[in-house]
Amino acid sequence: MSDTSEAKPANAQSRRSAEWFARAGKYGFIPRSWMKSQGFSPEMFDGRPVIGICNTWSELTNCNRHLRDLAEHVKRGVLMAGGFPLEFPVTSLGEPLMRPTTMMFRNLVAMDVEETIRANPIDGVVLLAGCDKTTPALLMGAASCDVPSILVSGGPMLNGRYRGRELGSGTDVFKLDEDYRTGKISKADVEAAEAAMSRSAGSCMTMGTASTMALLTEAMGIGLPMNGTIPAPDSRRAVLAEQAGKRAVQLVLQDIRISAILTRAAFENAVKVAGAIGGSTNAVVHLLALAGRLGVPFTLNDWDVLGRDVPCLVDLKPSGRFLMEEFFDAGGLPVVMRRISDRLNLDAPAIEGGTIGERVAEAESWNDEVIRTVDNPLTPRGGLVVLRGNLAPDGAILKPSAASPTLMQHRGKAIVFKDADDFRARIDDPDLDVDADSVLVLQNAGPVGYPGMPEVGSMALPKKLLAQGVTDMVRVSDARMSGTAFGTVVLHVAPEAALGGPLALVRTGDIIILDTEARRIDVDLSADEFERRRQAFVPPKPAYDRGYGKLFLDHVQQADKGVDFDFLVGGSGTPPSKVSF
Numbered sequence: 001m002s003d004t005s006e007a008k009p010a011n012a013q014s015r016r017s018a019e020w021f022a023r024a025g026k027y028g029f030i031p032r033s034w035m036k037s038q039g040f041s042p043e044m045f046d047g048r049p050v051i052g053i054c055n056t057w058s059e060l061t062n063c064n065r066h067l068r069d070l071a072e073h074v075k076r077g078v079l080m081a082g083g084f085p086l087e088f089p090v091t092s093l094g095e096p097l098m099r100p101t102t103m104m105f106r107n108l109v110a111m112d113v114e115e116t117i118r119a120n121p122i123d124g125v126v127l128l129a130g131c132d133k134t135t136p137a138l139l140m141g142a143a144s145c146d147v148p149s150i151l152v153s154g155g156p157m158l159n160g161r162y163r164g165r166e167l168g169s170g171t172d173v174f175k176l177d178e179d180y181r182t183g184k185i186s187k188a189d190v191e192a193a194e195a196a197m198s199r200s201a202g203s204c205m206t207m208g209t210a211s212t213m214a215l216l217t218e219a220m221g222i223g224l225p226m227n228g229t230i231p232a233p234d235s236r237r238a239v240l241a242e243q244a245g246k247r248a249v250q251l252v253l254q255d256i257r258i259s260a261i262l263t264r265a266a267f268e269n270a271v272k273v274a275g276a277i278g279g280s281t282n283a284v285v286h287l288l289a290l291a292g293r294l295g296v297p298f299t300l301n302d303w304d305v306l307g308r309d310v311p312c313l314v315d316l317k318p319s320g321r322f323l324m325e326e327f328f329d330a331g332g333l334p335v336v337m338r339r340i341s342d343r344l345n346l347d348a349p350a351i352e353g354g355t356i357g358e359r360v361a362e363a364e365s366w367n368d369e370v371i372r373t374v375d376n377p378l379t380p381r382g383g384l385v386v387l388r389g390n391l392a393p394d395g396a397i398l399k400p401s402a403a404s405p406t407l408m409q410h411r412g413k414a415i416v417f418k419d420a421d422d423f424r425a426r427i428d429d430p431d432l433d434v435d436a437d438s439v440l441v442l443q444n445a446g447p448v449g450y451p452g453m454p455e456v457g458s459m460a461l462p463k464k465l466l467a468q469g470v471t472d473m474v475r476v477s478d479a480r481m482s483g484t485a486f487g488t489v490v491l492h493v494a495p496e497a498a499l500g501g502p503l504a505l506v507r508t509g510d511i512i513i514l515d516t517e518a519r520r521i522d523v524d525l526s527a528d529e530f531e532r533r534r535q536a537f538v539p540p541k542p543a544y545d546r547g548y549g550k551l552f553l554d555h556v557q558q559a560d561k562g563v564d565f566d567f568l569v570g571g572s573g574t575p576p577s578k579v580s581f
């Protein structure tokens with residue numbers, strides 16, 4: 001038997017797992033005996049740190065389907081450092097399948113994670129995530145427990161390759177769909193492209209929400225260097241997983257909790273990095289919700305103020321040309337962070353020990369086309385714009401790097417769709433009175449309205465305008481949009497239409513004014529007319545009257561608060577619990 005004394009520090013008895021495994025009598029016998037049925041040696045129960053490996057593996061989440069394998073590498077690292085790894089599943093969330101939208105279940109998974117950690121003999125966690133919502137859900141759950149935590153992303157898929165060109169997840173679907181709808185390509189072409197786009201395990205290899213959240217995990221220091229970019233099938237991803245397992249044990253031994261890493265400084269860095277990578281707009285709601293769990297003061301306005309004028313350096317689809325494999329080869333996020341280091345909190349802590357500044361100080365770029373320099377950015381202003389006005393008193397957002405400069409100051413006639421079904425039914429109607437200057441307005445697609453705030457905000461343009469060569473129009477909604485989408489799209493309007501927000505009062509023919517310079521989105525209506533319409537507002541019938549759907553409707557907060565449940569804000573640590581037998 002090997003000597004395990006190294007793994008037994010003086011404070012072993014004060015660890016959570018000791019409550020279960022170090023007890024005398026039946027309270028120790030039962031947890032140890034039943035766990036031994038899995039074939040664990042006695043020294044696993046000697047007080048070494050128990051590392052939970054929180055896994056979102058699922059065949060219903062293709063992006064995370066390799067996480068069972070990756071967990072084995074985490075375990076190796078945990079064992080190497082003298083810890084006791086125990087893998088457990090939590091509900092997984094796969095973007096392509098779940099209805100009405102994965103966003104409706106992010107908080108459910110966060111509850112699953114939080115309660116599973118708290119109820120079990122877990123001292124620290126390695127969080128295995130990939131597809132969009134799995135990353136924020138796991139971080140939120142761990143944050144409310146405030147245990148030592150490290151996140152390992154599944155990594156991006158290999159680049160899509162199709163007939164001599166590259167296909168980007170999501171982004172190229174929108175283009176292929178437009179080409180098919182306008183008769184430029186055949187059904188057989190579409191089928192071939194389908195198979196060519198998704199070639200391996202891993203998350204979307206564009207700058208979608210999954211890539212964004214994996215990169216921000218790295219930027220905030222709660223993931224290891226290169227966590228965001230190593231491709232899913234690359235052996236270096238397995239090495240990173242092993243290192244994370246090892247580090248998790250040390251985090252427990254040193255009692256470095258998630259709240260020690262995810263500080264205000266980390267959130268500030270995340271906003272700036274989100275601008276520099278041209279990150280998904282979905283990061284806004286996820287980071288707001290995460291900060292809420294940690295009690296970190298962080299608001300929607302921070303997105304605008306901190307992100308203002310951060311140049312977008314990463315030339316990735318949907319804003320640019322390349323895909324995640326090229327970004328990884330070019331040096332990954334440390335290069336980006338080094339290039340904007342004068343804007344970052346370099347003393348923010350990094351999960352491997354030391355600071356973010358130390359992590360990125362030596363980063364070298366191997367391709368300045370993929371990772372541009374500050375003097376030659378993809379777009380000079382990569383940050384998000386937070387808009388307010390009589391149409392969005394509590395805020396709305398717009399991503400300038402995905403928008404058309406010519407539409408950022410715009411005035412146009414509203415074409416209003418009362419919900420996503422109404423939009424789908426009428427958008428391609430040849431008689432729809434719409435032109436390139438019109439503003440498409442979608443109501444009832446917010447957290448309560450849809451429900452779940454789906455990614456329908458980047459409404460497809462009317463077929464007849466596409467045929468005329470129109471490529472962008474101003475669109476306004478209380479929905480989100482996919483990180484892989486693009487256009488001059490005003491999103492996350494709060495309060496939402498279903499709650500009687502001003503968006504609900506807009507009618508076809510009203511004039512909408514988008515003034516990005518002044519950070520405003522307004523509808524040209526007199527206060528009297530607004531009030532008249534407000535009196536006549538009838539809220540839509542709730543979508544659920546029981547079950548999780550009802551819980552969601554009763555407790556979900558608006559986009560400017562991160563769409564978390566009101567009763568989940570904050571944390572409750574891991575106080576000792578009662579035994580049940």
Ligand code: FES
Nearest residue numbers: 063131203204210
């Ligand atoms: Fe899972 Fe894009 S669908 S990451």
Ligand code: MG
Nearest residue numbers: 132208209482
């Ligand atoms: Mg997505």
